Amino acid sequence: MFEFIILPSEEQAQYVWEKGTFLMSRQLGRYNISLYHVDGFYAEIWYNKLDNTIYAITPFKDTSRLEPYLAEIELC
DSSP: OHHHHTSOHHHHHHHHHHHOEEEEEEEETTEEEEEEEETTEEEEEEEETTTTEEEEEEEEOOGGGGHHHHTTOOOO
16 A cells, blocks of 8 residues: 555556446535545545545545445445
């Protein structure tokens, strides 16, 4: 994950889109947050809908950070 963190943000986004597996997205205010699994870690891409830009890319391994997504999962 360290190699990912030191990449410029444009390269981080490209890496996630090319090598990651999209899991789901959620809305938080003006942000659309997309969750990906990439090479043994997770990455969130925070997209600002108002100005059509990527606000942040946050990689993490701690599964407690997946909590906001649990409400979106429907179990049958």
